[in-house]
Amino acid sequence: MHYSFILAGAGVSILLYLIARVVYLAFFHPLAKYPGPFLSKFTCARASFYAWRGDIHIDIWRCHEKYGDYMRYGPNQLYVNTEKGLRDIYGPTTSNKFLKSSHYEVMSHQAANTFTHRGGKEHLRRRRIMSQAVSTKAQLEYEPRLMTHIQKFCDLVLPPSTSEGIATMNMAEWCNYLAFDLMTDVVFGARYNLLGDKKFRYVPEMIEKSNVRVSSLVQFPGLTWMRLDKHLFQEAIYARNRFLKFVFRLLHDRKALSHDGTACGVFKKPSITAQSSLSFDVYSRLQDAQDPVTGEGFGHDEIASESTTLIVAGSDTSACAMASILFYLANNPSAYTRAAAEVRAAAAARDASRPGHLSVADLAGCTYLRACIDEALRMSPPVGTGLMREVVTPGGMVVDGQVVPAGCEVGVGTYAIHHSARAFDDPFVYRPERWLTPDEEEVRRARACFVPFSAGIRSCLGKGLAYTEMTLTIGHLLLLGDFKLADGELATVGRGSKSFGVEGRHREGEYQLYDHIAGQKNGPWLQFTRRVNV
Numbered sequence: 085m086h087y088s089f090i091l092a093g094a095g096v097s098i099l100l101y102l103i104a105r106v107v108y109l110a111f112f113h114p115l116a117k118y119p120g121p122f123l124s125k126f127t128c129a130r131a132s133f134y135a136w137r138g139d140i141h142i143d144i145w146r147c148h149e150k151y152g153d154y155m156r157y158g159p160n161q162l163y164v165n166t167e168k169g170l171r172d173i174y175g176p177t178t179s180n181k182f183l184k185s186s187h188y189e190v191m192s193h194q195a196a197n198t199f200t201h202r203g204g205k206e207h208l209r210r211r212r213i214m215s216q217a218v219s220t221k222a223q224l225e226y227e228p229r230l231m232t233h234i235q236k237f238c239d240l241v242l243p244p245s246t247s248e249g250i251a252t253m254n255m256a257e258w259c260n261y262l263a264f265d266l267m268t269d270v271v272f273g274a275r276y277n278l279l280g281d282k283k284f285r286y287v288p289e290m291i292e293k294s295n296v297r298v299s300s301l302v303q304f305p306g307l308t309w310m311r312l313d314k315h316l317f318q319e320a321i322y323a324r325n326r327f328l329k330f331v332f333r334l335l336h337d338r339k340a341l342s343h344d345g346t347a348c349g350v351f352k353k354p355s356i357t358a359q360s361s362l363s364f365d366v367y368s369r370l371q372d373a374q375d376p377v378t379g380e381g382f383g384h385d386e387i388a389s390e391s392t393t394l395i396v397a398g399s400d401t402s403a404c405a406m407a408s409i410l411f412y413l414a415n416n417p418s419a420y421t422r423a424a425a426e427v428r429a430a431a432a433a434r435d436a437s438r439p440g441h442l443s444v445a446d447l448a449g450c451t452y453l454r455a456c457i458d459e460a461l462r463m464s465p466p467v468g469t470g471l472m473r474e475v476v477t478p479g480g481m482v483v484d485g486q487v488v489p490a491g492c493e494v495g496v497g498t499y500a501i502h503h504s505a506r507a508f509d510d511p512f513v514y515r516p517e518r519w520l521t522p523d524e525e526e527v528r529r530a531r532a533c534f535v536p537f538s539a540g541i542r543s544c545l546g547k548g549l550a551y552t553e554m555t556l557t558i559g560h561l562l563l564l565g566d567f568k569l570a571d572g573e574l575a576t577v578g579r580g581s582k583s584f585g586v587e588g589r590h591r592e593g594e595y596q597l598y599d600h601i602a603g604q605k606n607g608p609w610l611q612f613t614r615r616v617n618v
């Protein structure tokens with residue numbers, strides 16, 4: 085009898101607490117005045133559901149259409165969809181006043197790295213060291229390394245001659261292989277050769293599968309409560325463990341190589357055992373780099389964690405971007421024709437004493453090609469969701485005129501702002517010309533709201549490298565061959581369609597991404613032919 089009173093008392097207390105919490109969140113929370121989906125007032129579970137489906141970027145855009153520029157998307161989260169809001173949160177002078185959302189912590193495996201660190205001095209120290217390994221100078225030295233794989237990619241997709249027939253390929257897969265080979269070589273000097281051999285092709289697949297869980301947890305870390313995620317995401321956890329096993333082996337072999345020159349695993353290949361080749365990868369640069377402020381470098385564990393993060397941050401995103409550019413070029417013949425003519429003219433005009441492949445410098449004047457790349461990144465940003473930042477200034481921060489108190493989180497949905505009709509005329513139309521129009525105000529407006537690599541102190545460290553990869557790959561494909569959409573049903577893979585039954589996924593001209601940290605994709609299926617006498 086006595087116990088039942090205690091139990092009843094506890095039950096009533098919990099109920100009263102829950103009622104008080106619901107009332108507080110709905111009416112008295114500092115974000116209560118902002119409209120948004122009903123459930124989002126009380127829980128992040130709704131956002132997590134859309135993240136699990138891969139539709140969160142579209143949902144954020146839809147919610148802004150419905151609720152306006154300031155939208156509550158979680159009990160503690162405010163999304164803003166204006167140019168001023170974007171500048172106030174991620175701008176060069178303001179972004180250091182925020183911390184990354186605590187939700188990022190679910191991405192840290194053992195210790196935080198540059199990407200997952202919430203901010204402050206420790207993040208800056210790491211970023212200063214990391215920047216040296218991906219500086220413009222370093223990138224130039226990576227170029228021959230990149231070209232080895234890009235040349236191989238072109239040889240694979242372009243049949244030796246028209247008489248060899250036409251190759252039809254799913255570029256989602258082939259861009260995954262290429263991007264992984266590029267990043268593992270640049271970062272570790274490793275030759276996994278996904279382009280040529282099936283053995284390690286499971287790795288990008290494991291990263292994608294694992295990211296389904298991570299993207300849901302980032303929205304709703306509460307899913308780790310009582311290891312709920314273990315039951316909900318069994319396949320993703322299996323994938324993560326398989327990836328970690330791969331990474332463990334990679335780091336072990338790479339460490340052995342740099343310590344005592346022992347070559348094993350993928351480092352057995354003669355190309356990598358050459359010391360000259362090793363000294364130009366990110367891993368070895370991080371071993372040598374020192375923070376110009378403190379004079380300290382990274383320890384072994386930091387190098388391991390940072391270099392592994394680069395593989396995850398840099399391969400999925402770049403693969404997604406390259407597949408997307410190919411989709412839009414194949415679906416927009418006038419853009420294709422103009423970009424191809426520009427690249428071919430640049431090749432014809434270059435110094436005849438330097439035959440061989442085109443360099444980034446040779447393609448620097450290809451402004452239309454760059455516009456095609458940027459327009460693809462705008463239409464289908466590889467990281468499309470909101471990158472949430474916590475207000476930590478005690479008096480709060482003013483974001484586009486709205487006072488957001490300390491403890492709340494703010495962010496801009498990249499896909500949403502990339503499709504804002506105020507920033508971009510006909511936002512759902514692929515039109516590279518918008519970046520080159522003589523109307524300066526139109527270009528300014530567009531540039532101000534174009535953030536595929538984010539901006540400010542947490543912007544992408546690999547942006548330069550990513551542009552190098554994209555420009556060299558697409559440039560060489562256009563120079564050496566021609567491509568078009570595959571015949572029949574395959575031509576539709578990657579396109580939007582009403583048959584998906586998802587509002588916002590119906591546009592045939594839009595490359596469909598499933599946002600799980602980085603965009604996941606299928607297609608385009610393309611047919612390639614090699615140009616003669618090139």
Ligand code: HEM
Binds near residue numbers: 401536537542546
């Ligand atoms: C098209 C390709 C890429 C896109 C669209 C992209 C996009 C982004 C975005 C949006 C962020 C900010 C994430 C956040 O705030 O949560 C970011 C951060 C980062 N990216 Fe990239 N990325 C790309 C390629 C790369 C490559 C190739 C590398 C490696 C060389 C890289 C390394 C990083 C790192 C280290 C950060 C964390 C920076 C920091 O927090 O200080 N990314 N990237």
